[in-house]
Amino acid sequence: MTQLLESLRPDLVRFAHWLSRDRAIAEDIVQESLLRAWRSRDALREPAAARAWLLTIVRREHARLYERKRLELVSLEEVADTPDGPRLAAPDADLLTLRHAIMRLPIEYREPLLLQVLAGFSTEEIARELGLSATAVLTRLFRARNKLRVMCGMTAAADVAEGGPES
Amino acid sequence: MTCDQARLQIGAEPDGTSPDLEEHLKSCSACARFREEMRALDADLRRALQQPPETAARRRLRLRPRWREYALAASVVLATVLGLGVWLLRPSDSLAQAVVAHVQAEPDSWLATQQVSSGAIAAALRGSGVELELTSDKVTYAQNCWFRGHYVPHLVVQTAQGPATVLILRHEHVTARRSFREEGMSGMIVPAGAGSIAVLARGGANLDTVARQMQEDVRWLP
Numbered sequence: 001m002t003q004l005l006e007s008l009r010p011d012l013v014r015f016a017h018w019l020s021r022d023r024a025i026a027e028d029i030v031q032e033s034l035l036r037a038w039r040s041r042d043a044l045r046e047p048a049a050a051r052a053w054l055l056t057i058v059r060r061e062h063a064r065l066y067e068r069k070r071l072e073l074v075s076l077e078e079v080a081d082t083p084d085g086p087r088l089a090a091p092d093a094d095l096l097t098l099r100h101a102i103m104r105l106p107i108e109y110r111e112p113l114l115l116q117v118l119a120g121f122s123t124e125e126i127a128r129e130l131g132l133s134a135t136a137v138l139t140r141l142f143r144a145r146n147k148l149r150v151m152c153g154m155t156a157a158a159d160v161a162e163g164g165p166e167s
Numbered sequence: 168m169t170c171d172q173a174r175l176q177i178g179a180e181p182d183g184t185s186p187d188l189e190e191h192l193k194s195c196s197a198c199a200r201f202r203e204e205m206r207a208l209d210a211d212l213r214r215a216l217q218q219p220p221e222t223a224a225r226r227r228l229r230l231r232p233r234w235r236e237y238a239l240a241a242s243v244v245l246a247t248v249l250g251l252g253v254w255l256l257r258p259s260d261s262l263a264q265a266v267v268a269h270v271q272a273e274p275d276s277w278l279a280t281q282q283v284s285s286g287a288i289a290a291a292l293r294g295s296g297v298e299l300e301l302t303s304d305k306v307t308y309a310q311n312c313w314f315r316g317h318y319v320p321h322l323v324v325q326t327a328q329g330p331a332t333v334l335i336l337r338h339e340h341v342t343a344r345r346s347f348r349e350e351g352m353s354g355m356i357v358p359a360g361a362g363s364i365a366v367l368a369r370g371g372a373n374l375d376t377v378a379r380q381m382q383e384d385v386r387w388l389p
Binding site: 138 | 212
């Protein structure tokens with residue numbers, strides 16, 4: 001069990017780092033999550049499900065910390081709506097711009113996006129985890145990508161709640 | 168299926184599909200193009216997330232302080248008092264190392280060649296405690312970076328001798344100009360206004376000229 005937990009640690013730290021945007025906090029979150037996982041190890045019946053189980057624990061640990069330290073952790077939100085992201089020439093510079101844009105996504109959009117893309121959760125699983133309806137999750141995922149497009153200098157698609165483009 | 172419904176489904180799950188969506192895409196080239204763009208974005212997204220973000224480590228938060236740590240804290244205070252004298256003698260060295268490490272973590276910043284918009288520069292300044300009256304129209308990179316506990320503008324300015332990186336450090340104070348050469352970069356940190364300015368170059372950019380120009384252009388907010 002210890003080996004299994006340790007083998008997944010890099011994945012967990014990366015996930016926690018993108019969630020919290022801070023390496024020291026990410027490592028604390030993962031440490032605490034692994035401790036919780038060890039205490040409730042009997043709940044894990046299938047080793048194949050360990051990754052998703054641990055990512056869920058990390059997500060909840062981050063949410064707990066985020067609630068507790070709200071003022072301290074939200075400061076980057078102030079720059080979430082970058083009006084016009086820099087347009088760089090080289091392809092790698094585009095990737096860098098995208099990484100900065102992800103960092104600037106507000107948590108309500110960044111969290112479901114990371115659960116989908118990094119953790120591999122389905123829309124239904126994300127909805128269950130976040131206590132949202134599947135439709136609300138779809139809307140957040142759509143808006144997350146739409147915001148990334150804008151921050152990377154692309155044209156925004158019409159927002160789904162405000163009427164879309166004509167057929 | 169309407170375009171709204173199709174785009175919601177595509178934007179939320181670019182790799183997902185359904186008979187209704189496929190039917191819609193056959194007759195709607197705009198939505199088909201939208202799916203191609205979203206799938207390309209998702210491929211980039213996966214690449215972008217492969218590595219953790221480049222952030223400076225912040226003050227370590229304690230999730231569960233324990234009583235033993237208070238005893239440990241007392242010894243740390245003692246050690247800190249003893250070490251303070253040494254630390255005071257060499258603050259700028261660690262600052263220079265941190266500046267170099269930060270610039271190294273964003274190697275693509277040197278490669279940019281296109282001038283960034285004024286909006287991007289304004290975004291880079293947000294929350295940093297400074298304003299900038301740029302006389303240079305050669306800023307090719309502008310980001311708002313987390314550096315040693317504060318947001319700092321990270322700019323790359325093109326000069327006739329090559330690019331120069333500038334970090335405007337509202338919260339870092341140095342008493343005198345310090346020059347350094349590390350990891351293939353030459354750099355200097357100069358006292359300026361309410362803080363300091365770090366200038367680095369990999370090529371032949373004149374650090375003095377850039378530093379002087381930035382000292383004139385930066386307005387330090389109270």
